[in-house]
Amino acid sequence: MRRRGLSARLRLTLSYAALVVVVGAILLAVVFVFLLRYVPEGNIVVLQPGSGSAIAPDRNDLLAAFVPAATLACAALFALGMLGGWFLAGRVLRPLTEISDAARRAASGSLSHRIGSTGPHDEFRDVADTFDAMLTRIERNVAGYRRFAADASHELRTPLATTRAILDVAAADPDVDTGTLVARLSAANDRAVAVTEALLLIARTDAAPPERTTVDLALVLEDAVETFAGLAESRGTALHLGAQPAWVSGNEPLLLHLAANLVQNAVVHNTGAGGWVRASTDATGAHATLTVENTGRRLTPEDVALLTEPFRRGEGRTRSADHAGAGLGLAIATSIVDALGGTLTLVPRADGGLVATARFPAVPAPTTDD
Template sequence: MNRRPGLSARLKLTISYAGFLFVAGAVVLAVVWVFLLRHVPDNDQGLLGISPNRHVLLMVFTPAAASALAFLLVFGLLGGWLLAGRMLAPLTRIADAARRASNGSLSHRIRMEGRKDEFRELADAFDTMLEQLESHVTEQRRFAANASHELRTPLAISRTLLDVARNDPTRDQGELVERLHVVNTRAIDLTEALLLLSRSDRGSFTREPVDISLIAEEATETLLPLAEQRGITLDVTGETTQTAGSAPLILRMVTNLVQNAIVHNLPAGGAVTVHTESQHGASVLRVENTGHPLPPELVPTLTEPFRRGTERIRTNEHAGAGLGLAIVHSIVRAHDGTLDLTPRPTGGLLVTIRLPGNPQPSRQDP
């Protein structure tokens, strides 16, 4: 639907100012007429200068009044145009920033100075929005590039293995099938992790009461064989604590934490402790493990997608894609919680998650 171009805001304000001055002037002249001129007698004595005469006064007053109204109209148009332009200048800067953003330039900022008024608040809010959009777009581009790189690797390996098998028919087919199976499993796991990360980022899930202590027990039972295989002691302590959220997502969150704590641990004799409790109206989950010391500057980067610590162990049994803690962080954020990573002085990591508590309804005695 095509719409005809309308009047600009500046022209509308100009017409409004001029119209207001014109009406105000007309009202003043009407007041003069009502309360002054109509009480002047209309006789011929005024021609001899003996007494005021309404006819003469009208002849003198009318041209002067018309000139005054014309002056007010012109003055209102010119003054209103300049005043409206000055008042709407901040909107012009905001509109220019919006046009730049629509063309893909998110680095521009308005940075309006002066006293804090409605336009200043609008400009500051727009700058904040641009900053968040730029950060989000940069993160998405980096994530897409890393995801493409990670997915390209298993596909390239599969292609190489197939080329080798085609060029060497005498090669052991069983070994080829096993290696293809490992590579394809890794690609499938990575794709599922990407989909889960996208789902948790959108927050598209139904909230329901979830007992984190039961989730912790389920996750540790699932990963107990892995812990026993690596000689890791796995311990679950704490009390019943509930939150509101998605049980499958929270299960994946706890599973990723415990799995990371097992894999990134000491070669032998390590330990992992999972603790749940209610604290100040929040549901708290702590996962602590032994391991190699982590540099403090490395810890804040562990929740970024596809980031792996330089000192972290990566074995063939668990060739992670660097999405474990990124998924944890995304799930915690989607549940309005907080994630805290603290390196232990003796080595290893302490992960503390706080989620909003879900108070259980009080039971009434029959």
């Protein structure tokens, strides 16, 4: 075990005291060099007109009187430097002590404590404020991950429990319809696979920054609309596409997931026959946008704020044969947009439904050679 060295406060105190002693010694040395060296050695007789002579102190006499006084002065300066240095070091290091205390509490699992520094706006205040902001983000992320893990466990338990129940029923009934059994097992398995793949996609997106290329959001959205055109038609939902070139620096597979999730969410959670979905891209100024608007039930701002949380389906959002949703579509979209440096905005429509807008920094369109 390594032995603990001197504390920072003691080192600063010794430094302050040493600095005071050195400055005092320099001043005393100046007195000696520029004054005492001009005083001759030996008996100095001073002749005074009319009153005889007198003996003046020589260099040795002055040194005999000066050195003890100078030594005492240096000792006093050292003591004063230690006292003042200990006080000043404590004042200077107080923010670090508060940061260290907050770090120990965070290491023990208490993420709610904040430093709340109220001192002057200096480097230590900046470090304390940055540390508080870091703790706030860590606390929010940890709470989100815990909630996410709990929800994920619940969602994965559902298809597994369904599979076990189906097998138990099949084992108790030797005349069970094999085709129906296989279909139900397949549906439960598809549900588990979909949830697992969605969780892995979110984990990969959050873990490392994706590779980027220049991508046209219009082409990405066209692929997504083409994919879900059949689903929209089967539900009686009109699907409109208005794609203008909108180039961004992004990852094409992730942007395909983003567009697909937004379009699928708009189709599945629509009003059905008579409903519509409008998907469009545009580039205005420094931003490129991908917007998906759909009809549906009326949503409040409170409802919309919860839609991007994992496994949130909202009132009236149920699974159907063509959509065994896990409630991860908008959570995946949010994760992708954050990873690519964009923003996802969800706004409820006054007549019912939702407007989802993904906004990214626009880049110039590639040249023909590119």
